Amino acid sequence: MNTPEVDVVPGVASNASPARSPECDDARSGPRCRETRIAFFGFYGRHNFGDDLFGYLLQAISARTPGIQPLIVGASPAEELTHPFHLPVARALWARSGAMGAVARSLTYIAAVFRARAVVFGGGSLFGANASLSFAKLIVTAGHWFNRPVAALGVSVGPFATVERRNAFGDVLRAMPYIAVRDEASVHAVANATGSAPANLRDLAFALPAIYTPKRKPDERRTLIVSIHLRHYTDAVLAILARVDSQRLVDEVVFVSLDAESVAVTGDIARLFSPSNVSVRRFQYGSSITAVVDLLAAASCVVTSKLHGAIVSFVYDTPVMLFCYQRKCAEFLLDNALPGPREPQPSDDVCVTHVTELLARERSEQRYSSAQWHLDQFERFIARIGNAGAPAEPLDN
Missing domain, CATH: 3.40.50.2000 (Glycogen Phosphorylase B;)
Structure with missing residues (x-):
């Protein structure tokens, strides 16, 4: 019913030994x-x-x-x-x-x-x-x-x-x-x-970050990741995308589905977005957890309503805007002194301004220091x- 012995799992440093009694x-x-x-x-x-x-x-x-x-x-x-x-x-x-x-x-x-x-x-x-x-x-x-x-x-x-x-x-x-x-x-x-x-x-x-080091491509492009699982954020996200596209703030937008709910909602936003300057692609969580981590860690900014899309971005120093659809999302921002709106339904203008400011900041390459x-x-x-x-x-x- 289970694997009989413990191996070092992918992403664990090579000096970590299998567990032994x-x-x-x-x-x-x-x-x-x-x-x-x-x-x-x-x-x-x-x-x-x-x-x-x-x-x-x-x-x-x-x-x-x-x-x-x-x-x-x-x-x-x-x-x-x-x-x-x-x-x-x-x-x-x-x-x-x-x-x-x-x-x-x-x-x-x-x-x-x-x-x-x-x-x-x-x-x-x-x-x-x-x-x-x-x-x-x-x-x-x-x-x-x-x-x-x-x-x-x-x-x-x-x-x-x-x-x-x-x-x-x-x-x-x-x-x-x-x-x-x-x-x-x-x-x-x-x-x-x-x-x-x-x-x-x-x-x-x-x-x-103390367990897994993300893979980064040498030809990194400026990437905005969008992962949304609730439809009532559609207008705010489209407003963000319009600003990012018109001002060429990134090179590409990646629509990422992290669960079954995200597939439909993020897909609908992708179909409603008509870019003029940025390229667009889609990514769906499949059989690899670390592939998602690689994607989030390499992004220029992440816009999401998924708490762990935000937390993974945060610990790898990727700027993130988290839509606080429930209390635990606002508490994450509060506990970590992160900027951004904390009300459940922020205005489109507030969202656009926040993401624009995040993209204007110089990207830090330092991992979360307390990992x-x-x-x-x-x-x-x-x-x-x-x-x-x-x-x-x-x-x-």
Whole structure:
């Protein structure tokens, strides 16, 4: 059901060794030494770049953590995801809607918890406004059945629409001995729900530059990337494109689809745009996570409504305009002191001015300076979960 040993994943530096348990360092242990399996749960396997990126990062971090073997539950068949976990009898039904799909996923979740020594909710809005309470309860309950510690890393928590929902998620969160969230709003949400504030280690993607170095073409052109998944931003984006084209601020525009929603909306914007001076091409996230990273990191500017299109751009110092369609987008800009409108529906003129200013700035070639710190923190967190029961070492906030 899973790859039996941990290899260095693509993009991990060559000095990173495969994860091995302490017993493997003993020459007498031989080839039968065993690793600690950690099952990672998220929205993996739904062909969404941001969620698949979490799987890639958790796999890479685990490969750098001695003694850990990751099981990325439900992962997509992306080139870089070499440690997916699927239940063979349920795999064909994994993405199906309705009762059959729900049963297949539930059986897979329970099997993964059973196979693992520890369980981690890894990355994303797994405890957010639209999160599945039944999913969270199932994983925690299965962990209790099989005596597996359950933790959460790089997640968002809240906002909760009702006190009842907050209390229900509070019960789930209190069942987890280790929680590390990705933003300050989630710190307050967990504290309000449980009475205890978690560590804020930020989003998993903040460690990406310490794991992967993007490929850059020697003949780089000035490129504007557009990746939009909501139709109500169409007019603002077309206004931006009209200004960029008329003033020749870039050489090309690349319309990028990062998930199923982006395919239709970004495609419609591409068809409505009639360029006079810039070239146009399209790109759709397919089987390679790092191919998307390469594209974002090499751009002159990114205009997106996708949070992880913005975060990846930010950590590789690509100027970005993020449409803040929900709270977590505005919080990302706020937490990182980034410029740009934070209201859900900014005016076309504000958007045009902001992108024009971003393109006028001199491009920095310095990677996000705290990436190694984040990677170290995530490694420590995963190592602690893998050695649950050992004396706790405090994580930095």
